[in-house]
Amino acid sequence: MIMINNLTRKGEGGNREAGDEANRLEALESLGILDTPREPAYDRIVRLVRASFDCDMALISVLDAHRQWYKAIEGADMDEVPVQDTFCRRTINMEGPLVVEDAAQHPNFKNNPYVTAENGVRFYAGIPLKTKNGFSVGTLCAVDSEPRVLREGDLQLLEDLATIVVEQMELREQAMTDDLTGALSRRAFRSEGSRLAALASRHRHPLPVICFDLDHFKAINDTFGHSAGDEVLRTISQTVQKRMRRSDVFARLGGEEFAVLLPETERRGGVEVAEALRRDISALRFDFGGKSVNVTASFGLASFDGQINDLDTLLQRADAALYQSKKDGRNRITAWGDGDVSVKIARRRVLKGGKISFRNGGSTIDCTVRTLGQQGAGLDMIATTDVPNEFRLLIKADGLDAKCEVTSRTRTHLEVEFV
Template sequence: MQVSDIRESERLTSLDSYDILDTPPEEAFDRITRLARHIFDVPMSTISLIDGHRQWFKSRQGFDACETSRDSALCNFTIRETAPLIIPDALADPRFRDHPAVVGDPHVRFYAGAQLRAPGGHAIGTLCAFDAQPRDVSAAEVAMLQDLAGIVLSELELRALVMQDSLTGALSRRALRDEATRGITLAVRHGHSFSVIMFDLDHFKAINDNNGHDIGDRVLAACVKACQNLLRKADAIGRVGGEEFAIVLPHTNRADAQLVAEKVREAIAGVTVMGADGPLRVSASLGIATLERTASDIDELLRRADAAMYEAKQTGRNRCIAWRTPEVAADLMRRVFKAGHITFNAGHSTIDCTVRGLSEMGASIDVFSTTDIPERFKLSIPVDHLSRACHVLGKREKHLDVVFD
């Protein structure tokens, strides 16, 4: 095994410990990118986190995309450096003048990036400022960027201690996971049932686009309140994404969880919030998963509930669907967070991926796009010395479930 593979595996483990990827925007981080943009007098600034296959933005100013592929990220170079990466003019720098972010959108000329270095020394991402015009930078400005990067890390550490989502009053994602893990431990020990519901508000982007984010925030809070009013004291609801929520249901089997999900769907459908042009009505798509031998931890339950929720969206929205075991049954899949590579076309085509679940029979994989990935390919995980031919069992948006041949 190469030293670089070990270091990358350790870096991903450090990133995973913050449980930050794909969480909603937070003002504490947006404040930092606004300040970085002001200090450097540039139109764009981001807080970028780099996983196995992409850079994902916890905060972004002047930049529309919420994520990009890792190989098109200047920040992917920054995390390999020991000092901030400063590029006064990318077109004049032979290292970067042909880079996709330079020759294409957002046409970067000036770039300044400071590493987000976790306590163990691993760079999990960057705080960067960039512009479509070249410019010089002073040592004082670089020092301020490093200080701001340190503040980002402090915010990440503080966020790990936060138990409640400030906007909706739901549990934070980390708090929900902790609550669910405790519930699952008790369920396994005493032979109780345990279920999870995931739901996503339908067409929420259109609500934000047509009415503004303030109204969208009111919709989220109202929907959570409607759910809390019908749940038991032992149940818990948490915010796991922008408009995505999960409910944990101790002592609840599949049939009863489906009844609860239908009540949640009806409660959300009954929410009314005044919008820009009058009352807004909302709906949700829900997925249900239940504790069993092949799904005995919160990550696998959430993955299954998410897959069922995606099916609910694909089949018309505003409905509840329970996870159904595929024809090729999976064995016990453990949660992992590893860098991997998908190879096909006789080895001529390679795509980076992040492996999120792994078993003897298959894997659960995140990719930047499933568009060009064939039904059969080879999956390799360098840190595990694993290289297996496999075929796609399920595909949704940016995720693949595969079975090894």
């Protein structure tokens, strides 16, 4: 049991080793929970916490490298805040609960901007959400603007509910179908894709894979909200599935990235399918707040040849072709083997902590690295407004220190190339 108004358990250190942050983010990425829509199971838990504690606010937070994102929140209307200065940032480094009965009197919190603000935080009780591997990916917490003392049984209730939240997250990760789009999950795609790849290799059958990524999708979320983004993803998934045969495998790999496997299809046929999907998607129109919005996608295709016979290499080549499509202007198809498509430009999806450094190191901004390759990266942050077009990207976990040039930006996302 922790000491109230302390930051550690008795006789124990409260902070993890800094090197564990990379593993923590990897555990978070494996759950596939970031930027998913609100779900009733989580909403019910925060309502229960708020009612049981009679507090101003209850929330389930998930923390990546630069922000505290809310899977569920009751008592406030927000999606995320910068991770800096948040109480939950402290909580995820705890071995047990963090309870602050009066933040205004606490030496570690009394000058915190969330405390000194009007109607600021005075009471906080948070439980780290620990995966089965022992990594804290977020918190379940109760927050109030008045100091208070926990009643008997309150902390146990919060811990029990936190356990339920983690179990729900881990069950979600094991699901075979993506809840939002109805496409197969990444886990299911890898399972079925590996099976099909083994069969195609054994019997020397053709097997192309199409990877596609929606262009400037984050701008839709930033401008019109996540509900608009969810509508786009659902509609595009329905559009793609109308083109699929029963034997085809369609999956959402994460965020706005999708993949299609086309068993018993020659490379040329795969290109024709990709072109049909590109046209279908670019023809869609969405009405958000009276404004008509269209969406496009960039495609990459690769197929088995005499050199490869495994799913991972196939996906790597398709990713390289996809990023060539983006580099060439987006809303187009590139097939591996056409022109100068090199695996060097391929990027893999990651979740890593990074820092943007400029003014000779005098200014730094936390970011979350979402894609990474030999020639560039995709970076998320709270706001890109103050980021110059050239800077250094530091990724401590990889020992990376690279000079970057911005190739595109939205309010919260940068695409960069290493120079």
